[in-house]
Amino acid sequence: MSAEQLTVAVVGAGGKMGMRVSRNLQKSSHTVFYSENSPAGQDRVRAEGREITATDEAVKGADVVILAVPDTVLGVVSEGVVPQMKSGAILLTLDPAAAYAGLLAQREDVVQAVAHPCHPSVFLERTTKEEWADTFGGEGAPQNVVAAIDEDATEAAKAAAEATIRVIYAPVIDVHWVTVKQLAILEPTLVETVACMIGTLLNEALHETVHTAGVPEEAAKAMLFGHVQIALTNALRGSNPFSEACEIAIQYGKDTIIKDDWKKIFDDSELDSVIAKMLKLDAVKR
Template sequence: MSAEIKEKTMTTNVAILGAGGNMGRRITRGLTGNPDYSLRLIERGDRGRALIAEAGNTHIEQTEGLAGADVVIFAVPDKISRHVAAEIIPLLDAGTSILFLDPAVIAAGRVEERSDINCFVVHPTHPPLYGLLGEADADARRDYWGGGLAHQALVFAKAWGDDAASDGVEALAMAMFAPITRSHRITVHQMAMLEPALTETLANGCVAIIKEGGERVVASGVPEEAVRDFLMGHLQIGIAIIFEQLDWKLSEGAALALEKSKSELFREDWHAIFDEDRLQASLRAITGGD
């Protein structure tokens, strides 16, 4: 099988590993009915198979599903993805492309490179904070995760393999996470800096502390609804100002409190989360430890 991009008139055979899981079913919904792709839904778990059947689809046994597959998508949890990869990759035809939905297992060096196949990684950005305001449909404005209603972007990386296969796999990624505004081609290492370091470690950590702070204020006796209204409003305006989405500035008092907060709330070396050793430690923990 050639690794060259197929003509648009040809159907790409796509095998989805873990097709009965949350991400597997999301991908299936995105690709179902698209004439460019023929889906092979591979699922070992009874619960996952039942969910596939509930959606009106049929699972296929692994051997049959992998035979002649053009692209194999690893829609499996990070902790087991390296083990699944070790089993699956030796079974693939030369020229097959594999697609991971998170950079962790590849960035951590957990998957042994096979030179005659192509390896890619993709991850959706999720609908952007202020982008949701531009969605015409009310349900789309509440599609925070990116379930197929609201627009989002992608980050896409080639780990190894034939550059000629990149366009076709990227197009597949855009179809399965549609609607997509744009796809950013970056490296696997850059993707790992985005997740887990920037988003899961830094951003989620800050947001979790903010939530905890709100809970402490409620516990002190301030009415919960007042706390929530005040905090959510200030989160919105604070993010808009700091990320320069609004032609406005923080008040002098707010700016002073912000500057003081850095030394009181954060270690001076907080940015070490982006250092290679810390990043690798995080990636290895996510993918099942040592």
């Protein structure tokens, strides 16, 4: 298989990620087959000028099969797809939860890889309207990707996986290779359990400021959106020190809002438990 000219199958091509990765693959030199089982999804694929191919047909000659189906059905979909794949092909999933939970069908001669987009950095220097508009990544703004691949994958398989990853999430700055477990610590733990949770907490705090404390909404939003930028750049990049009074307010916030044992979210048992809940399983199979 040559990383420059691959045959790629997208299963779940009419879903949110399926549409995103298909749009970029369609612009590439690779040969791409699109499979989608819901009528609404099929309409979305066809509306973009892409043809639907039956899953068995799409995956059988593919060098790379991208499973863009919901995580809760990745196990059953992989059981149908993996036996149809050609020897040496790559099964690429887009989130580590199912791989971490041991849900994906295995075959000795099929390589498993997972690649999750980082999304464009909050500190990205955006200079064009297209970069500003692309908050998710994969359109105008450059982003990094974190990925994992079987330890014994050949260099050719890794190169093909990276070439595919660089197309589907383009423009890509770097692909950072880690283990599946490390990817699962990044997402959900670091970015969903912590960062996305804090994002929603900020929104709840804004709501309280406006609706309970009675501050005009425009003033509250102006103050919050500017201070979120300062809070992030000072805390994550050390741009400026927080003032002494601010440090006292930060400590009051930690004491009042955060539980003493919050760092238990980095224990393996907690990771297993949250991933089982996300995948609606009784327990992960590891």
